[in-house]
Amino acid sequence: MEKVGVYDDELVNLKATELRLGLPGTEEKVSCGKSNKRALPNDTEKDIESTGKTETETASPPKAQIVGWPPVRSYRKNNIQTKKNESEGQGNYVKVSMDGAPYLRKIDLTMYKQYPELMKSLENMFKFSVGEYFEREGYKGSDFVPTYEDKDGDWMLVGDVPWEMFVSSCKRLRIMKGSEAKGLGCGV
Amino acid sequence: MTQDRTEMSEDDDDNSQSPPLDLRSAAIADHCSSSSSSTPNKSRNCMALNSQTFPDHVLENVLENVLQFLDSRCDRNAASLVCKSWWRVEALTRSEVFIGNCYALSPTRLTQRFKRVKSLLLKGKPRFADFNLMPPDWGANFAPWVSTMAKAYPWLEKVDLKRMFVTDDDLALLADSFPGFKELILVCCEGFGTSGIAIVANKCRKLKVLDLIESEVTDDGVDWISCFPEGVTSLESLAFDCVEAPINFEALEGLVGRSPFLKKLRLNRLVSLEELHRLLLGAPQLTSLGTGSFSHDNAPQSEQEPDYAAAFRACKSVVCLSGFRDLMPEYLPSILPVCSNLTSLNFSYANISPDMFKPIIHNCHRLQVFWALDSICDEGLQAVAATCKELRELRIFPFDPREESEGPVSELGLQAISEGCRNLESILYFCQRMTNAAVIAMSENCPELTVFRLCIMGRHRPDHVTGKPMDEGFGAIVKNCKKLTRLAISGLLTDQAFRYMGEHGKLIRTLSVAFAGDSDMALRHVLEGCPRLQKLEIRDSPFGDVALRCGMHRYYNMRFVWMSACPLSKGCCKDVARAMPNLVVEVIGSDDDDDNRDYVETLYMYRSLDGPRNDVPKFVTIL
Numbered sequence: 001m002e003k004v005g006v007y008d009d010e011l012v013n014l015k016a017t018e019l020r021l022g023l024p025g026t027e028e029k030v031s032c033g034k035s036n037k038r039a040l041p042n043d044t045e046k047d048i049e050s051t052g053k054t055e056t057e058t059a060s061p062p063k064a065q066i067v068g069w070p071p072v073r074s075y076r077k078n079n080i081q082t083k084k085n086e087s088e089g090q091g092n093y094v095k096v097s098m099d100g101a102p103y104l105r106k107i108d109l110t111m112y113k114q115y116p117e118l119m120k121s122l123e124n125m126f127k128f129s130v131g132e133y134f135e136r137e138g139y140k141g142s143d144f145v146p147t148y149e150d151k152d153g154d155w156m157l158v159g160d161v162p163w164e165m166f167v168s169s170c171k172r173l174r175i176m177k178g179s180e181a182k183g184l185g186c187g188v
Numbered sequence: 189m190t191q192d193r194t195e196m197s198e199d200d201d202d203n204s205q206s207p208p209l210d211l212r213s214a215a216i217a218d219h220c221s222s223s224s225s226s227t228p229n230k231s232r233n234c235m236a237l238n239s240q241t242f243p244d245h246v247l248e249n250v251l252e253n254v255l256q257f258l259d260s261r262c263d264r265n266a267a268s269l270v271c272k273s274w275w276r277v278e279a280l281t282r283s284e285v286f287i288g289n290c291y292a293l294s295p296t297r298l299t300q301r302f303k304r305v306k307s308l309l310l311k312g313k314p315r316f317a318d319f320n321l322m323p324p325d326w327g328a329n330f331a332p333w334v335s336t337m338a339k340a341y342p343w344l345e346k347v348d349l350k351r352m353f354v355t356d357d358d359l360a361l362l363a364d365s366f367p368g369f370k371e372l373i374l375v376c377c378e379g380f381g382t383s384g385i386a387i388v389a390n391k392c393r394k395l396k397v398l399d400l401i402e403s404e405v406t407d408d409g410v411d412w413i414s415c416f417p418e419g420v421t422s423l424e425s426l427a428f429d430c431v432e433a434p435i436n437f438e439a440l441e442g443l444v445g446r447s448p449f450l451k452k453l454r455l456n457r458l459v460s461l462e463e464l465h466r467l468l469l470g471a472p473q474l475t476s477l478g479t480g481s482f483s484h485d486n487a488p489q490s491e492q493e494p495d496y497a498a499a500f501r502a503c504k505s506v507v508c509l510s511g512f513r514d515l516m517p518e519y520l521p522s523i524l525p526v527c528s529n530l531t532s533l534n535f536s537y538a539n540i541s542p543d544m545f546k547p548i549i550h551n552c553h554r555l556q557v558f559w560a561l562d563s564i565c566d567e568g569l570q571a572v573a574a575t576c577k578e579l580r581e582l583r584i585f586p587f588d589p590r591e592e593s594e595g596p597v598s599e600l601g602l603q604a605i606s607e608g609c610r611n612l613e614s615i616l617y618f619c620q621r622m623t624n625a626a627v628i629a630m631s632e633n634c635p636e637l638t639v640f641r642l643c644i645m646g647r648h649r650p651d652h653v654t655g656k657p658m659d660e661g662f663g664a665i666v667k668n669c670k671k672l673t674r675l676a677i678s679g680l681l682t683d684q685a686f687r688y689m690g691e692h693g694k695l696i697r698t699l700s701v702a703f704a705g706d707s708d709m710a711l712r713h714v715l716e717g718c719p720r721l722q723k724l725e726i727r728d729s730p731f732g733d734v735a736l737r738c739g740m741h742r743y744y745n746m747r748f749v750w751m752s753a754c755p756l757s758k759g760c761c762k763d764v765a766r767a768m769p770n771l772v773v774e775v776i777g778s779d780d781d782d783d784n785r786d787y788v789e790t791l792y793m794y795r796s797l798d799g800p801r802n803d804v805p806k807f808v809t810i811l
Contacts, residue, residue, distance in 0.1 A: 058318075068319030068727075069702070070618060070645040072589040073376075075402055075430065079513065079537050079588060080561070105434060 092167055098126045098144070098175035109167045115159050122146060126175060133159045145176045213252040232359075251277040261286055280304060287311065288747050290328055290352065291772065294798040295336035304647045307371075308337070314750050314792060315700075316725050317351065318376065321752055321790065322776060327803050330379075331355040338365035346371040346397075353377070356384030363391035370422075371397035380434055381406030386415040393417060399427040403642060407433035414439040423447040427454035428480045429511065434458045444471050451505075454478025457513035461496065468499040477503070479511030482519060482538075496522035510534035510559075517544050521568035527551035531578075535560040536585050549575055559583040562597040569601030573608025580636075581614040591646050595620025599627075599652075606630035614639035621652040627661030631668035640665050641676035647703045648681040657681055663688035666696070673720075676700035685708035685753060692718025698723040711735035715742065726748040733760035736791075740764060743771055744795050752790040758811070761788055765811040772809040774804075 078117055092109040112118040119130050131142030138157055139145050146158040150169040158166070158173070211501060255277055258264050261284075268278040274414040285298065286305040300303075312328025330352045335346055344366045354377050362369065369392045374380075380406060388398065389412055413436050416423075419441070420808035428435075444450060444467055451474060455464065459480030468474075496519060500506075506526045515538040528551050536559040545568045549555075555576040560568070562584050572579065579811065582605060584597060598621040605612065606626070612634040622644050627634075630637070642662075650657055658679035666672060666689050673695050677685065681704040689696070690713035697720050705711070714721070716736045732755040743749065743764075758775065776790040799811040 023249055066591070068316070068321045069647070070586065070589050070591065070643055071319050071702070072586065072618070073318045073402065074320065076536070076585065080539075080589075108408075120319070 092170065094148075094170055094172050096122065096125070096173040096175070098128070099177040101126060107173075108168060114163050115166075118158075119146065122173075122175065128175070130175075143177055146173065147176050148173045189398045207511050222321055224757055231330050237488075246383070248273060248277050252281055255281045259284075266784060283307060284309070284346075289792075289794050290333070292747075292794060292796050292802050295333045297798060298333075299336055299340035303340075304343075305337075305341050306343060307348075308333070309343070309348040309469050310352060311350045313353035314725065314748060315351075316727065316750055316752065321727065323805075323807055325353075325805050326776070326808065327805065328352045329357045329803060330568075334358050334361050338362075342366065345369060348373040348375075349377055350375040351377065353379040356381060356387070359384035360387045363387045366392075368394055371399075373399045373401070375395065375399075375401045376403060378404035381408040382410040382412045382431065383408040385428075385431075386410045386412035389413075390415040390417065394422055395420050397425040398423070399425055399454075401427060403430050405431045405433070407431075407494070409433075411436045411439065411555045413443060416443050419446065419624070421447045422449060424449045425452035425476075426450065427452065427478065428464060429454040429456050429480075430512075432458075437463050441470065444458050448473075450474065452476035452508075455480035455511060457481050460484060461519060462494060465494045465496055465499050468503055468700075472502045473505060474503055476508035476532075477504045477506050477511070481514040483514040483516040483599065497525055500721055501525035504529070506530070506790065506811050508532040512538035515540070520544055520548060524548065524551060528553060528716045530555055532557040533559070535564075536583065537561075537786075539587055540568075541562045541565075542571075546571045552576060553578075554573060555579060557581040560583070560585045561585050562595070563587045565596040566598055566601040566604070568783065569597060570604040570608075571606040576609060578611060579605075579609040580611055581639075582609070582612065584615040584618055585616075586618040586645065589618070589645070593620065593645070599623040599625070602626045603629050606633040610634060613637060616641040616643075616676075618643045618645060620645055620649070621649045622649070622658065622661070623662075624656065624658060624661035625651075625653070627658070628664040631664040635669065636667040636671060637665070639674040639675070640669065641700070642678055643676065644679040647806075648680045649667035657685070659685040659688070663692075667691040671697070672696060674698040676704060677704055679704075681715070682706050683710040686713040690714050693721075695720050697721065699725070701726040701729055703728045704733065705729050708732055708735035708738075712738045722747045724748070726752070726754060728753040730755060733757055736760055736764060743768060743793065748792065748794040750790070750792050752789075754788075754791075756788040756791055758786050758788055761791055761793075762795070762811045770795055770797070772800050775809045775811060777807055777809070 038085050046157045074148060093106055094105055094109060096105045107121065107125075111120070112121065115133075123129055128144050130140055130144055131139045131141055148158050148166070148170045149155055151171060155174070161169070202562075227533075249276065253595075255267060255274075258267060258278075258281075264278055264282055268275045269620070279301050280303055282302050283304060283397075284307050285302055286309040287298070288311050290310050290312045310330075310333060312330075313322065313326060316322065317326065327682065328351060330349060338361055342365065347362065348371070352374075354374060359380055362372070367507075372388060372392075372395070385398075385400070385405070388395070413486060415488075415750060416439075423443075426443075426447075434712065435456065437459065440459075441463075442535075444453065450471060451496070452468070453471065453474055453476070455467075455478050459467075461480075461482055461484055464480050464482070468477075495746070503526060505531055509523065509526065509530055509532070512520075512535060524547075527548060528559055530552050531554055533555055534550060539561060540563055542565045545564045547559075549568070549571050552558075553575060555572075556578050558572060558576065558579060558581070562581070564571075569584070572582075584601070586593065586595070587726075588594070589669075597617075597619050599619075602617060602619075603626040604620070605615075606629045610633055612630075614634050615630075615637070616704055619642075620643065627642065651661070658677075659682055660676050662681070666675070672693065675689070675693065675696055675698070676772055677700070683706045686705055686709070689699070692768050693714075696718050699714065699718070708731055710729070711726070714724070714734070721742070722745075727750075731751065731763075736751075736756060737760065739749070761773055761775060770792055772795075774792045775793060777790050803810075804810060
């Protein structure tokens with residue numbers, strides 16, 4: 001990546017928009033002719049549904065964004081970008097419901113590397129424990145069984161297919177309770 | 189009907205036009221507390237009649253009975269300066285206090301002067317903090333205020349905070365300390381979560397208003413809706429559209445069902461269309477509705493699809509509509525039955541195309557306040573101009589907020605609005621292309637403008653037809669819009685634009701400047717003109733020490749000055765600080781700016797009655 005132009009306050013009058021190159025996903029502060037470093041505040045408290053940087057990753061060549069410009073509050077930016085992310089297929093956001101729980105959650109499956117991570121996160125989210133997965137017998141040791149709906153509309157047991165296939169085909173998760181779950185997958 | 193001013197307008201304090209004379213009244217306060225004599229200070233311009241004809245206490249009783257009717261704070265400020273007696277009585281009768289900068293005075297000073305406060309409006313961080321121009325944890329903590337007021341004002345009923353840092357502990361203390369508490373409004377605040385909200389919901393039994401607006405609320409996993417007590421509530425307004433946490437819908441439905449006074453309800457993104465439908469059926473008395481996601485959770489079963497239009501038809505009182513966070517466009521026509529009643533419509537989170545938009549707006553003849561994304565395009569704005577003749581406030585936000593984005597709105601939309609909406613008072617317009625001609629047209633067609641904020645997103649963009657700077661356009665605005673109190677400029681601008689502003693901007697209180705001007709002269713024009721200037725925020729503009737010194741005669745009469753990424757030196761800022769002891773001069777930097785010792789990354793200065801604050805983080809230096 002090379003820097004094409006250097007911002008110089010003496011050339012303000014003649015400036016059209018300038019090209020800047022930077023690494024994808026980086027944000028650079030530009031100031032009036034002096035170099036300075038700005039520590040960017042962490043946006044980590046924002047929920048996982050907003051990444052805020054996907055545009056710089058998909059545009060080419062990527063243009064570094066000026067901090068705080070245009071002056072749109074990050075709450076607003078994040079809410080609009082949530083929609084963009086979902087429509088562009090960045091990540092795979094699926095709704096998670098649990099039988100008996102009054103509300104849904106939403107998670108991005110691409111944030112997890114494998115099943116154990118996902119299960120741990122679900123357990124934390126809904127305060128339950130899932131028991132142990134056995135290839136032939138499904139989940140044992142708990143009344144709760146994690147299931148998912150795949151692209152064909154079938155309800156499957158979480159863990160039956162390889163992880164990558166699961167991430168790409170899962171449309172929605174449902175943590176079933178009790179007898180309803182017994183008929184699935186490799187259960188008894 | 190009432191406008192939702194806390195959400196829909198950021199200029200809620202611009203109604204009072206007088207420059208607050210805090211320092212002078214503070215001087216009276218100091219004098220009064222030290223003086224033992226009851227005769228008026230002869231060096232003040234006092235009417236001498238009180239001690240000659242009537243005893244002091246009789247006159248003060250009369251005064252008290254009169255002054256209690258005075259609501260406007262600038263009237264009260266003026267009354268308090270008449271003489272010591274008036275100062276004292278005014279302080280006893282002021283029940284609502286507005287503090288525009290939480291660091292301008294200490295909480296103790298507030299409670300010492302005003303003894304019977306029922307309502308506090310408090311503002312914290314400067315506005316540019318919204319755009320990540322300030323590191324987090326800068327300050328504006330609510331904690332010292334709530335703990336001081338807990339002891340001084342047990343009868344406190346209302347707290348309205350903007351850009352403050354509020355913790356769950358603060359909310360718990362609030363809920364515990366004020367048994368008659370009625371209204372909590374948190375705008376652009378952060379630091380708390382659903383657990384804090386739950387405590388307020390549970391303990392404030394007289395709660396009428398709980399409005400969380402554009403605030404960052406952490407999801408602590410607490411079911412706060414279920415924390416409202418059983419039985420009929422006093423709730424009139426419940427706004428939680430910014431809370432990014434799922435809610436217990438059954439509990440919400442129950443709450444709405446037992447809140448007969450509820451008029452305003454703003455749902456968050458996690459409430460679906462079907463759930464909205466159920467709520468509407470149970471609450472047809474609503475006047476203001478935030479519709480939540482406006483989309484389905486699951487694939488709808490067509491035989492059972494609820495009649496959304498009928499639910500809206502039943503809401504005869506709805507005049508203010510917002511939400512549409514995940515809008516499924518095919519359901520938008522359901523709102524048609526309420527369109528002709530609407531005075532306020534907020535589509536600014538919905539990506540609506542002109543074709544979807546036009547049939548809706550065509551019915552909104554009474555609309556006064558309209559917020560939307562630029563996805564409605566110039567075509568949509570032309571439709572607004574054709575129908576919404578009563579429009580007073582317009583805000584157009586960018587769907588794609590980047591400098592190099594396409595920009596579906598332009599000077600055409602602005603021109604159309606100026607021709608169709610002659611009563612326009614306030615406009616915020618994001619675009620990529622603009623012309624002086626359109627801005628001039630607006631200045632001529634819309635004489636009622638008090639707020640003009642134009643953001644041409646590409647920096648330094650000239651008039652895209654003539655190639656000239658945008659000086660003449662903004663010049664026309666300040667010349668022709670005689671009521672203008674707030675201005676935000678953008679595009680390619682030379683010192684000439686600032687000359688116009690300084691000369692003609694007689695009523696401007698708030699000025700926002702970014703990437704503009706050629707030299708120090710520009711800022712000089714503004715500081716030596718603009719007699720009513722209170723709030724000045726500047727970024728990335730070539731204004732340096734010479735310009736800064738030009739304002740020393742007036743910084744005490746301003747609420748604050750913000751200058752970031754401008755060529756200021758620490759030496760000059762130190763000089764200003766030394767010359768003006770009641771001015772707090774903060775230099776805000778990042779942690780690693782030792783190498784550029786003289787360079788001032790961000791200057792934020794404000795007057796203060798109580799000296800520098802005691803909660804300064806390490807990246808802030810007070811000179």
